[in-house]
Amino acid sequence: MKLxxxxxxxxxxxxxxxxxxxxxxxxxxxxxxxxRSSAHVPDWAxxxxxxxxxxxxxxxxxxxxxxxxxxxxxxxxxHLEELARRRIYHSFNPQGxxxxxxxxxxxxxxxxxxxxxxxxLRAEITAALGMSEPEAGSDLASLRTRAVPxxxxxxxxxxxxxxxxxxxxxxxxTFVRTDPDAPKHQGIxxxxxxxxxxxxxxxPFGSIAAEDDLDFNEVFLTDVQVPRENLVGPxxxxxxxxxxxxxxxxxxxxxxxxxRLEDLLRDAADVGTGQEWYAxxxxxxxxxxxLGYRRLGQGxxxxxxxxxxxxxxxxxxxxxxxxxxxHGAEGLDHPKRTGPYHHMHHEHFISSWFERYARSFAxxxxxxxxxxxxxxxxxxxxxxxx
Numbered sequence: 001m002k003l004x005x006x007x008x009x010x011x012x013x014x015x016x017x018x019x020x021x022x023x024x025x026x027x028x029x030x031x032x033x034x035x036r037s038s039a040h041v042p043d044w045a046x047x048x049x050x051x052x053x054x055x056x057x058x059x060x061x062x063x064x065x066x067x068x069x070x071x072x073x074x075x076x077x078x079h080l081e082e083l084a085r086r087r088i089y090h091s092f093n094p095q096g097x098x099x100x101x102x103x104x105x106x107x108x109x110x111x112x113x114x115x116x117x118x119x120x121l122r123a124e125i126t127a128a129l130g131m132s133e134p135e136a137g138s139d140l141a142s143l144r145t146r147a148v149p150x151x152x153x154x155x156x157x158x159x160x161x162x163x164x165x166x167x168x169x170x171x172x173x174t175f176v177r178t179d180p181d182a183p184k185h186q187g188i189x190x191x192x193x194x195x196x197x198x199x200x201x202x203x204p205f206g207s208i209a210a211e212d213d214l215d216f217n218e219v220f221l222t223d224v225q226v227p228r229e230n231l232v233g234p235x236x237x238x239x240x241x242x243x244x245x246x247x248x249x250x251x252x253x254x255x256x257x258x259x260r261l262e263d264l265l266r267d268a269a270d271v272g273t274g275q276e277w278y279a280x281x282x283x284x285x286x287x288x289x290x291l292g293y294r295r296l297g298q299g300x301x302x303x304x305x306x307x308x309x310x311x312x313x314x315x316x317x318x319x320x321x322x323x324x325x326x327h328g329a330e331g332l333d334h335p336k337r338t339g340p341y342h343h344m345h346h347e348h349f350i351s352s353w354f355e356r357y358a359r360s361f362a363x364x365x366x367x368x369x370x371x372x373x374x375x376x377x378x379x380x381x382x383x384x385x386x
Contacts, residue, residue, distance in 0.1 A: 008074075008075075009074045009075055009078050012071065012075040012079075013079075013082055016078070016079055016082055019055060020082070020086065020088070023048075023051055023055075024048075024088070025047065025048050035092040036214065037164070037165040037168045037204070037214060037215045038093065038094060038095060038128075038164045039093050039095070039096060039126040039127065039128050039164070039165025039166070039167075039168040039169035040092070040093075040126070040165065040168035041092040041093050041123050041126055042092070045089075045123070046124075047123075049090065049121075050122050050123055050124075052090055053067035053121055053122050053123075056068055056069035057090075058090060058091075058097075059097075060075060060079050061073070061075075065118075066105060066118070067121045067122075080255060084255075084259045084262060087259070087263075091123070093120070093123070093126040093127065093165070093169075094256075095127065095129050095165065096120045096125075096126050096128070096169070099173075100116075100120060100127040100171070100173045101117045101120040101127070103190075103232065103241060103244055104116055104117040104120075104173075105117055106244055107190075107232050107233040108233075109229075112192070112229075112232065116171060125170040125171060126169050126170055126171075127171045127172070127173060128163055128165045128169035128171075128172050128173075128217075129163065129164070129172070129173050130145075130160040130163055130172040130173060130174035130175065131143075131163075131175050132160060132163070133145060133158070133161060134159060140175065141185045141188070141239070143158075143175060143176070143177060144158060144177065145157070145159065145160065145175070145176045145177065145221060146158055146177050146178075146180065147176035147177065147178050147189060149235075152227060152228060153225060153226050153227040154178070154191060154225075154226045155225060156174070156176055156191065156199075156221045156223075156226055157222060157223060157224070158176065159218065159219065159220050159221065160172075160217075160218070161216075161217075161218050161219070163202075163216070163217040163218070163219045164216060164217070165215055165217070166195065166202045166217035166219050167202040167204045167214070169195055170194065170195060170196075171192055171193070171194055172192070172193045172194075172195060172200075172219065173190060173192060173232065174192075174193045174221075175188055175190055175191075175238055176188070176189055176191055176238070177189075178235060178236055178238075179236050182236065185239050186236060186239065187236050188236065188238035188239050188242065189231060189233075189236055189237070190232040190238040190241040190242070191226050191231060191232065192226075192232060193230070197224050197225065197226070198224070199221060199222040199225075200220075200221060201219070201221075201222070202217050202218075202219050202220075203217060203218040205217070205218065207358075207362070254288060254292050254309060254311075255292070256312075257288060257312025257313060257316050257363065258285060258288055258292070258312065261281060261285040261288065261312075261315060261319065264281060264316075264319045264320070264323065265278070265282065265285065277319075277322050277326075281315075284311070284315035284318075284319070285315070287311065288308065288311055288315065291304075291308055291311065292308055303380035303381050306368070306376040306381075307373075307377060307381070309367060309373050310370055310373040312363070313360075313364045313370065314364060314370060316360050317360035317363065317364060320353070320356050320357040320360045321357050321360075323356070323357075324353045324354055324357045327353050331352060331353035331357075332353075333352050
């Protein structure tokens with residue numbers, strides 16, 4: 001599905017396509033040195049991201065100093081569509097690029113943008129997001145990790161979990177409680193914590209799909225000294241930063257769900273199911289894209305991102321289950337068919353339909369569970385009482 005034809009947009013798309021033809025690295029096509037986590041970027045992929053940054057094709061809606069070319073929204077969507085069509089990642093550190101750097105560009109100081117955001121965008125460092133805790137998953141406001149103010153910064157103690165790529169990241173955007181006496185949604189702050197800092201311990205663990213799929217982490221913070229200049233946004237106003245970060249994450253997620261539904265459509269012939277399954281999948285994908293375009297194009301209420309997140313994650317899960325059931329026992333070891341540039345898509349490395357279905361559960365949890373999304377939709381969009 002493409003945006004309505006517009007000569008300027010199509011010229012922009014053609015220019016980007018020509019750039020990809022000329023600069024996509026051979027290592028990508030060969031599938032060399034695949035990323036081992038969402039914050040591990042192989043050397044060739046770092047060079048590729050830097051090439052995109054310097055040419056203004058990394059985040060085209062940003063100004064040139066942040067890897068863009070001040071492109072309008074239709075051009076930005078054409079850029080994303082072209083990447084999805086070719087199944088190309090523009091970064092192997094998606095949270096670093098789409099959440100942490102984006103949050104710093106929105107809430108950070110000029111020094112923080114120079115010191116942290118630009119190196120993330122140029123793939124010189126990688127970043128992970130420290131939000132969830134054992135007692136505060138989707139209910140972020142219940143977090144207990146504490147940062148005690150000192151004369152020149154903070155001392156942080158606590159634990160994070162489900163921190164994707166933390167063991168390979170250079171920096172964590174970490175949400176902490178700085179005023180324990182404030183109401184639940186207040187007294188929270190956002191800190192940039194280098195993973196090399198004394199007192200930071202990262203423990204990767206496997207997922208339900210594969211024990212050797214080491215992306216999730218437990219992160220333990222023990223008397224970690226953090227300088228005051230690493231505070232992102234005003235003190236005790238981290239809830240506003242968190243909502244911005246979650247907005248970036250959920251926007252990123254609906255785009256990734258659209259790509260995964262495209263993958264399932266491409267594999268529909270191999271699945272061998274009936275027309276009804278194909279039609280349902282096509283309608284879900286079309287609805288997701290149209291709602292996404294409206295959200296990006298009209299600046300709707302941020303709560304509407306929850307509609308996209310809920311629709312996308314559950315559509316992927318439903319379609320993956322249908323494909324698994326269609327294969328029966330063969331779904332336990334049926335490899336995914338490959339095509340051009342599949343090597344740049346994480347799904348390429350999943351060996352069975354069962355693993356694809358098992359991974360779909362992460363989509364209904366990460367960025368806020370489906371239950372949380374339904375609550376947000378009910379209260380903030382439909383105006384229903386608690």
